[in-house]
Amino acid sequence: MASKTPKTAISRSTLLRAAPRVVNVGLRAFATDLAARGIAVAHVDWRPPAAGREASGRVLAWLGRHEARIAKANAEGLRRMLAANPVLVDVQPAGKVMSELVKPVGKHVVLHAGPPIDWRRMCGPMQGAVAGAIVFEGWAPDLASATKLAASGRIEFHPNHRYGAVGPMTGITTRSMPVMVVENRGEGINADNRAYCMINEGLGKVLRFGANDDEVLGRIRWLRDEFGPLLGSALRAAGGLELAPLISRGLAMGDEMHQRNVACSALTLRALAPHFASAARNLDGAETLARSLAFIAGNEQFFLNIGMAMGKAIMDPLSGPHNGIEACSLVTAMCRNGTDFGVRLSGTGDDWFSAPVEMPQGLYFPGYSEKDANPDMGDSAIMETIGLGAFAMASAPAVMGFVGAGRASDALAFTRAMGGITLAKNPRWTIPALDGEGVPAGIDVRKVAASGVQPAINTGIAHRKPGVGQVGAGVARAPLACFDQALLAFAKSLGFKK
């Protein structure tokens, strides 16, 4: 029948035969009139997209024409995200796995968290961490000359994200630092996909918060010389540690993997302990093993850096100039350098969309207050980018204490709100408190811009002065301006002309 009669005629007569059943978008009076006559009507309480941000509203309206194309690209992006199979496989010196970090004599590269930034605009903690790293690498004898060298222009600064790496807080990464290697073994994913993150140094006075004295640098040396190689051997002996199932269990045990990593750190320790023991046998035995296990056991955030490398490995197959997907509106990175917040999209290649970073809202350790706080910082928002952290708040009511009321129902509300700006639920990572619903995954720049809901990020708060360390924890919000810019660039990539 369809072949003989044009489809048009069929549908039109359908409307003209049956009583209208109306979705009313806009003026409520129309719906009221119809309902009064007994006509089936559902009313949409319409609000302008991107309320108060008219430019984005227009861009969104324009993008409506390309809905089918964008939906297709996003489906592919989501497929790659959800097909990921991240495995922690090794620990290596950063310069060995990222050859770009190794330069001819007299030239040096320092990787930092967040979007690109030069020395002058770096916040205090980041400058402190840079100076510490320079001394650690032996490029300068002391912090004062390290600071001079950093300001001299002879140091190249690049974002971690540029070379497949991520780093928490200041995120400073240099060639000798031991980085953990996560390989994405997902099906249909670029086989060559590896991501890196420095080993978590523990809490308190650490380089990632800008501390840089001998104690701090000494710990990094130990990580480089003893703990890193041991962890690497253990991982190789274990044949790698599959992370996706570990995250599933961690969610059920009350972690959201950004602010709280108690369960995942313990699960990692449990899985690797036997391999640690065998690996230590080949080194110098019991002393090393005891120190290493005590180090993991003493750091509830040990897993964070593993999770971050995992996040980077999950997102890279749809990011950047090579793997980015045309017309895909998914957010592939959110990160901060303490000065700017940066966002990248799958469909816009290597471009960063930056705006001044906001202050986190949260609780302070005794003796500290908002006055001491540095603005939001770190690549760790990769956790939220993959649907964990604040997006998985519902699984970690314990974290709610940092963001105010602290009720379990508030935690659920957080996750539900983030569900409004994402495209899918990750079926592998489910939340018991939401009746097994998956974490919200795949932030769509259009949904952020339209709703004005800013992605929430669970974060630690650094002291604004270098060297002091963490002074609190709370929730930061990604600035909407990043998403408005990203939206515009995305539309331009599809032919939008302003």
Place this chain on the structure above:
Amino acid sequence: MIAAKNRVRRGFYADSVALMRIARELESAPGVMRASLMIGTPSNKALLKESGLLTKDGASARPDDLIIAVKGSNAEEGLVLAEQLLTSGTAKTESRDSHATFASALGALTGANLALISVPGEFAAAEARRALEHGLHAMVFSDNVPLAEEVALKDFAAQRGLLMMGPDCGTALIAGVPIAFANAVPRGDIGIVSASGTGLQEVSCLIARDGRGISHGIGVGGRDLSKEVGGRMTLAALDALEADAATQRIIVISKPPAPSVTAKIVARAKRCRKPVTLCLLGAKAGPMIVRTLEAAAGLTGVGSFSKASPVVLKSKNKHNSIRGLFCGGTLCAEAQIVLMEHGLKLSSNAPVPGARGLASHVKGAPHLLLDLGDDEYTRGRPHPMIEPALRNEHLERALRDKSVGVILLDMVIGYGAHADPAGLLVGALKKKNNKVVIASVTGTEGDPQVYSLQVKKLRAAGVIVAASNADAARIAASAMRPGKPSPAPRPRRSRPRSRSR
């Protein structure tokens, strides 16, 4: 002391029509001269400033804030009242049957087949596209949708076999159901395709009051027969009505289309298996083409259903002229056509071919017909069909104007229209005056306002109520017979239409 006061509500959004209704209510409060509620966009702020309503407070509003502006001797109380009205208004919109998103509404309504869209123009195309993508027919009330978008949407709809009614489509009758601004008319065998909302209302109401009925009334939007849109939806609607078993004859209503489009429509109408009448207001009459809504309704017997008594001009002024104050643009056009057929020279802000623009009013053409729904009158205010009180200002001016002898009015009732436009008009006519007021009511007995009740109210106030808008114009013309300013012996029936041709 008369002062303007502003209050700003942060992060508040409400539809502009809802806000305008509140403003109207405020203006009826004692001590309030002028009130306006607007979202704080730069253009809205400029509008408020122009009308002397903006203060420093309001100027500080951001585009996602609401500005409440009140001017009068009691502005402060006006602000308080506005807050109350806003609160009760928002409470209503939060009722259980409303949805935050299209998707959720669609999920809740099984078998949804039509989306009625009335959002600001720049967003309407995106909403319409979404509806079409989900397989729903779309009716877009919003105007200010870019032409290119309209063409793209109509093509997209055609590919999917869906109707794209509008943009700028306020009236439809689907399977007998009045949608948006429409009237309760019985079902019958006449199908209507209309580029004009009030045109569709007048024709369907005339047919209904004549005891016949409508199968479907499909609105196509005011620009469908323009050169750019090329009559896309008119042609598609003709296809649909030709295929529809309930439809036996078809009426197409439009302003004169672009010549290339006229040819296309005429050719299509000739091919149609059912009889087609093309009502092209102001075009030359011809085979299958008529010039007025009344003729389109098949009521060509001139004056045959006017029950009005002979017109007696009340003023001795020799400059007795007609002042037409119209809420419906198409009704204004039809009145112009009828008056010109009677040899009268007139000007209008929306002149039909042959009429003059406002500039030549008085000198060349004493009779003045205003379309008060035109943009120049509705900027920042509701359309006079929703809020006919806007017309009262013009009415009061006309009543004071010594050169005016006859005031000609339309009145559109039905769904979406004001609850009691006759009551509102009668209020303005209370003061003694020496004018002849002639009106017609577009509506039916089934309408919420009830046709006969509205007519009764008008007649009680001394208004001559004609049987149709065209008839009202004819009665007005009859009063203008040169050399016979008073007692006109009902010349309409005998007056040959050919005289003006």
